[in-house]
Structures are given as C-alpha cells and as structure tokens.
Amino acid sequence: MTRLPSLFLSHGAPTLPIDPSMPREQFASLSAEVPRPKAILMLSAHWGTLQPAASTSDAPETIHDFYGFPRELYEIQYPAPGAPDVARRAAELLGEQGMPTATQPHGLDHGAWVPMLLMFPDADVPIAQLSIQPRLDPAHHFRVGRVLRPLQAEGVMIVGSGQITHNLREADFSARPEDADPRVTEFTDWFETRLAARDIDALLDYRRQAPHAAFMHPTDEHLLPVFAALGAAADDYKLGVQSLGTFQRSLAMTNYVFGNA
Template identity: 80%
Template sequence: MSRLPTVFISHGAPTLPIDPSMPSAEFATLAQTLPRPRAILMLSAHWGTAQPVASIAERPETIHDFYGFPRALYELRYPAPGAPDLARRAAASLVSQGIAAATTEHGLDHGAWVPLLLMFPDADVPVAQLSIQPRLDAAHHYRIGRALRDLRDDGVMIVGSGQITHNLRMADFSARPEDADPRVNEFTDWFEQRLTERDIDALLDYRTRAPHAALMHPTDEHLLPVFSALGAAADDYRLGIQSLGTFQRALAMTNYVFADA
C-alpha cells in the first residue's frame, strides 16, 4: 500500500448529518477520492489535554458532547471499532521524539464521529483518537504530525478535525452562504495561498501574519489539528482543496487533503 494522504476536515456544527441545508453529502464525495485506510488516527478540536493522550478503547463510545440540539442527533451512533494497537504505537512514536504522551480509554467526540459518519458510514474502519493541546501552539502540533508521519506507511490515515474559521460569536444561524462575512474569505485565501506555497514558517506564525486571525480564531483549538495533518504530510505534498462554502456567516466549510506528490 502506498503512503496515505493526510486530511483536515472542517466538521461544522454537530447537526451536519441531519441538517439538509448543510453540505453533508460532500463528505462522502471526499472519502470516495481517498484511498481506503486500514485505520484512522483522528485529532479532534474537541478533545484537549495538557499533553498528547491516545485512546486505546477497543469499542469507543459515541460521545454526544453538545446540548440543546434535536433529539434525532442524540440517537445517532458511530460504532466503529477502536484501534488500540495504533494508539499505543502513536504514543510510542511521540515519546521517541521527545514528546511526552500517554494512553487512556476515550470515546469519539462529535469532531471525530460526525465527519466519519458521513465519510465512512459503514463504521468499518478502525479509529483511534489522539488529543490536542489547546494551550500549546501551532508549532507543537506540527511537531506531533512530524512524529506520526511514518504511520502513513502502514495504511493509517491521519485526520485533523476542526474548522478553518471558528468564531461562534460572529455566527448568524439564519444566514445564507452568500451572506458570509468577507473577512472569512480574506483569512482562508491567505491560509490556502501559504499552504499552496508550502510556506510552513508563515503558517505556524499565522496569528501574527494572517489577516483577521484573532477574529477568525479567538481561541485556536479548531485550527490546531490542521498543523498536525500538515506536519504528517510529505515535504512536497500536493494540496487538494474541497471548498463547501461559508455557513452561519462565519464558519467556512473547507477540507484539505495533503497527498504525496
């Protein structure tokens, strides 16, 4: 098996699987363009710890880590098998690179299971989740990706799940895609240009260099997973962009694939 690409998913609102106004079908379209992984290592914006922790759960529960949504959403389950051996190997890879890491049993939060439900609806690809560190920076998460890069040689797809823009205080849930705040596109255009140029230094310093960075990400936990996906990619990666529009005025739904050239 050739080395798998790495992926960053903008997972949107938890209602993505049940809201017909959201671009849910496009996640299945994206999955169809990707090689089928033997296992997935998922880094979600919604599991944060002080240091990296990998879940060794054999049957990870579906965590409904949200409140006030329609009942149908709480009835959804994603019964994918866990990947405890992958989780242990990921933790060991981090430790070998001087990054303290641990293991525990943890389920799949909505940043993990919501996009996976749409991409791999049969729930037949084993999944291990690795936590992010919300108090640490982009460079730390890029380094994590670098330490995990060799997993891709064994059929593992490393997936970061967050949101390319994420400021809920700006959100307008009645807005149409054409009502997007223009500053969203200014930020994503800058980010995608730097990705295209493989300008890693600029990307890691995005909070200083990108237009409207603090507005698009008052806190950056939803962007941090992209840096791990980027770090795990080849130095000369080929960038794929799936742009699905901007919803709720401020949430850009853009997915990135980092494939070997």
C-alpha cells in the same frame, strides 16, 4: 504499502448529519477520492489535554458532547471499532521524541464521529483518537504530525478535524450563505495560498501574519488539527482543496487533502 495522504476536515455543527441544507454529500465524495485506510488516527478540536493522550478503546463510545439539539441527533450511534494498536504506536513514536503520551480509554467526540459518519457510514474503519493541546502552539502540533509520519506508511490515515474559521461569538444563525463576512474569504484565501506554496513558516505564524486571524479564531483549538495534518504530510505534498461554503456568516468549511506529489 503506499503512503497515505493526511486530511484536515471542517466538521461543522453537530447537526451536519441531519441537516439537508449542510454539505453532507461532499464528505462521501471525498471518501471516494482518497485511498481507503487500514485505520484512522483522529485529532479532534474537541479533545484537549495538557499533554498528548491516545485512546486505546477497543469499542469507543459515541460521545454526544453538545446540548440543545434535536433528539434525533442524540440517537445517532457510530459504532466504529477502536484501533488500540495504532494508539499505542502513536504514543511510542511521540514518547521517543520527548513527548510523553498517555494511553487511556476515550470515546469519539462529535469532531470525530460526525465527519466519519459521512465518510465511512458503515463504521467499518477502526479509529483511534489523539488529543490536541489547546495551550500549545501550531509548531507543537506540526511537530506531532512530523513524528507520526511513519504511521502513514503503515496504512494509517492521520486526520485533523476542526474548522477553518471558528468564531461562534460572531455567528448569525439566521444568515444566508451570501451574507458571509468578507473577512472570512480574506483569511481562507491567505491560508490556502500559503498551504499551496508550502510556506510552513508563515502558516505556523498565522496569528501574526494571516488577515483577521484573531477574528476568525478567538482561540485556535479548531485550527490546531490542521497543523498536525500538515506536519504528517510529505515535504512535497500536493494540496487538494474541497471548499464547502460559509455558514452562519462567519463559519467557513474547507477540507484539505495533503496528498503525495
């Protein structure tokens, strides 16, 4: 089987599926551009544990892990089947490399089901989730991706879901797209340039080297999934970039595809 690409998705606000002003169609176009996977292993910013955990749910529930949004959003269900065999295989691979990984039931949080609803609206691609470790660094998550590489030759697409910039404290929900803070572009340009150059060392050290890193990510759980996707990529990956814009002044949305050269 052809080796699948790995992806990083900026999942935006939970309202992405119901807000016509947000970039929904681009997720569908991205789905059409990448090979269809047998299953997906999703690392979302919204499931964090001290040590890795993999969800073995056969039918993961749709978790509405937010509050204060329109009722319409809470009525959405995303009934994708689980992929417990993928979860157990991921746990096996990580355990063999000294990263003990629990297996347990877990539903799909909004970092998982929101982008998957837009990419695979028929909910017909099995999904397993693997937790991130918010207390550990990008290098840990890069290593997790490296260890999981064999899955991509087995028809499993590794997807990290977070946000390329994520500073809710500075968000202005009345801002127009043209009101974007210029520091957002400086950060995303740096990140994209280093990704295109495959400068792994600089990327893993982004908190020291990237401009305005602490402003863009006061805590880095929303960026950690990109390092897992990067780790899963081929050494000579070809970078695909889907820039979706900046919203609420400080929240940029960019999707990355780490494809085969």
